[in-house]
Amino acid sequence: MQTISAVLTTCNLTLDRGGRPIASLPDITVARGRSVAILGASGSGKSTTLLALAGVRAPAGGEIVIEDIALWRMPPTMRDRLRGQRIGLVFQSFHLIDAVSVASNLTLAARCAGLRPDHARVSHLLGSLQIDQLRRRRTDRLSHGQAQRVAVARALFNKPAVVLADEPTSALDDASTASLLALLKETTAREGAGLVIATHDRRVIDAMDETVELRPLP
Amino acid sequence: MIFVALAFAYLRRRWGQALLSMLVGALGIAAVVTAMAGFEALPQAARHAWGGVDLVVGPKGSALDLVLCCALHVSEPRGLISVKPAMAALDNPMMIRAAAPIALGDNVDGWRIMGTTPAILDIYKARIASGQMWTDKLQAVLGASVARALKFKIGDSFVGAHGLAAGGDLHDKFPYKVVGVLKPTGSVLDRLVLTDIETVRYIHVEQAKVEIAEHGSTDEPMVTNLPDAATAVLAAYRIPTAAAFMPRRIDATEDMTGASPTFEIARLMGYLRPLTVAATGFGLLLVIIAATGAAVGLLATMNMRTRDLALLRALGASRLKIGTVAFAEAGIITAGAVIVGAALVFGMLMLGSDVLAERTGLLLQPHFRPAQVAMILGGTILVTAVAAAVPALRATYSQIEELLQS
Numbered sequence: 001m002q003t004i005s006a007v008l009t010t011c012n013l014t015l016d017r018g019g020r021p022i023a024s025l026p027d028i029t030v031a032r033g034r035s036v037a038i039l040g041a042s043g044s045g046k047s048t049t050l051l052a053l054a055g056v057r058a059p060a061g062g063e064i065v066i067e068d069i070a071l072w073r074m075p076p077t078m079r080d081r082l083r084g085q086r087i088g089l090v091f092q093s094f095h096l097i098d099a100v101s102v103a104s105n106l107t108l109a110a111r112c113a114g115l116r117p118d119h120a121r122v123s124h125l126l127g128s129l130q131i132d133q134l135r136r137r138r139t140d141r142l143s144h145g146q147a148q149r150v151a152v153a154r155a156l157f158n159k160p161a162v163v164l165a166d167e168p169t170s171a172l173d174d175a176s177t178a179s180l181l182a183l184l185k186e187t188t189a190r191e192g193a194g195l196v197i198a199t200h201d202r203r204v205i206d207a208m209d210e211t212v213e214l215r216p217l218p
Numbered sequence: 219m220i221f222v223a224l225a226f227a228y229l230r231r232r233w234g235q236a237l238l239s240m241l242v243g244a245l246g247i248a249a250v251v252t253a254m255a256g257f258e259a260l261p262q263a264a265r266h267a268w269g270g271v272d273l274v275v276g277p278k279g280s281a282l283d284l285v286l287c288c289a290l291h292v293s294e295p296r297g298l299i300s301v302k303p304a305m306a307a308l309d310n311p312m313m314i315r316a317a318a319p320i321a322l323g324d325n326v327d328g329w330r331i332m333g334t335t336p337a338i339l340d341i342y343k344a345r346i347a348s349g350q351m352w353t354d355k356l357q358a359v360l361g362a363s364v365a366r367a368l369k370f371k372i373g374d375s376f377v378g379a380h381g382l383a384a385g386g387d388l389h390d391k392f393p394y395k396v397v398g399v400l401k402p403t404g405s406v407l408d409r410l411v412l413t414d415i416e417t418v419r420y421i422h423v424e425q426a427k428v429e430i431a432e433h434g435s436t437d438e439p440m441v442t443n444l445p446d447a448a449t450a451v452l453a454a455y456r457i458p459t460a461a462a463f464m465p466r467r468i469d470a471t472e473d474m475t476g477a478s479p480t481f482e483i484a485r486l487m488g489y490l491r492p493l494t495v496a497a498t499g500f501g502l503l504l505v506i507i508a509a510t511g512a513a514v515g516l517l518a519t520m521n522m523r524t525r526d527l528a529l530l531r532a533l534g535a536s537r538l539k540i541g542t543v544a545f546a547e548a549g550i551i552t553a554g555a556v557i558v559g560a561a562l563v564f565g566m567l568m569l570g571s572d573v574l575a576e577r578t579g580l581l582l583q584p585h586f587r588p589a590q591v592a593m594i595l596g597g598t599i600l601v602t603a604v605a606a607a608v609p610a611l612r613a614t615y616s617q618i619e620e621l622l623q624s
Contacts, residue, residue, distance in 0.1 A: 054532070056532060077536065080531070080534050080535070080536060081534055081536075082534075083532070083533075083534050084533050084534015084535070085534065089532055089533070091529075095525055095526075095528075095529045095532075097224075097526050097529065098231075099224065099227040099228050099230070099231045099526075100224065100227045104220075104227075107220065108220060108224070108530070108533070109533050111220045111221070111535075111539075112530050112533035112534045112535035112539065113533060113534040113535075114534070
């Protein structure tokens, strides 16, 4: 049941690979400041699910609603723009653009979404993530932990309704995992966004408000 | 704008490859433009150089040689003719406006001394700037460039040397006196020292006498045997239709050739056309290699940047914005190539003009017609578009998920 504060809901979502159904996702509702983990083994379709939630890859069936807008009923151009403005993405390998600075990585996210970059927000976000001193540094000169924080800052820069993170803890030790999850939860909650993490890492479960498991289809 | 800035940032990260693509492109552009400019400017420079000379009458032989020697003054004379029959053949006031014999053979510091008659001024439509025409033997009137280069003034004296290049035996017993300087004509006349044709004959006959007295023979039997010898006779037509009759009439004689500079230079350029086509083709080949190099480089870069482009798409960038990055990158390389290429063309034409002017007196004044400029720019833009289109299309029409997972 969709509530007024829900930023992401799914209904009867099924995913396919090469036209063959591979998994279904139990219906989820993500509210502002809340976090959901989508669990599944490697190759079970977690990334495919996340790409569907991000409006990148069409699901085989079902509905995805972002703030009352049915994502896959929109024209592709509008869906691209909605993704840029209302969905924040954190990739497993961060995918920062290493030709430009940390600050430019953030402002580029706004430009891609057709927004004017808010430079005060660059300072605010980098400051809140304690990496303001890195704003002029090129991203290929960052440590793993610094790059992780920049990726989170970029995902939040356009004040998204929901942040989607793909296997963010897969290569991390326990301490780093706990630190990253805390960072993601705190910052998304502070920014009033929902958080969805696709993972096979069971260490994530305890940190999240809700967990759903992908159901493989025969 | 930020996407153009991003293209700049990518270029900065691989500046070596970008610089190489730019230089190869610049060389290609420079080669094409120089070939195009040279092909047009060279005949034009030649036309300026021969001034009002419509016909050169000389000894039997190559008409082109005659033009190169006596109209353009870039080669050696091949023989002598007798002036009287030549002038008789040109005695047609309906068709010939002016005719003057010329005698070559000496120089002063590499500047040719040309014995002639005052009618030469009518042929070149030249005027005296200072002083006067000669009134006696061993008086000289200088072309404007010669006067400027040798810094001779009216009343100065100089000694001619044998041959048409500097360094020959000096005729030091026969000093010339400068009596006049011509106004600039833009023709080869500016680079000549004029004197009475009788002076040239006098010096060479006297020189021959000395040689015979000293060695029993002379290098110049023709001068002594032919009292009215000249290298050639130059003529200017009164009416254009004279071009159809006069050369033929001269050629019909037993010992004279009539050469039209216009016709001979056109023929020469016809011979040279394969060379200029080859040069242009080579330039085009360089441009194609440059474009291919730039395209391959760009493609390789785009491949390396697949994730970046996918990321931009994932962040909501439209396909247009993705394409902008590729086109901006190719455009920056091309713009650099055009600027460097233009500088190279300017340098090559300046240097080439100076060398040509120094060696031959031909003044290259290259200029480009709007159609040529449009063709060069259009071609460059087309090559840029093709070079950028492949990676841009690949980046914009691939699935984001494939790119992200690549």
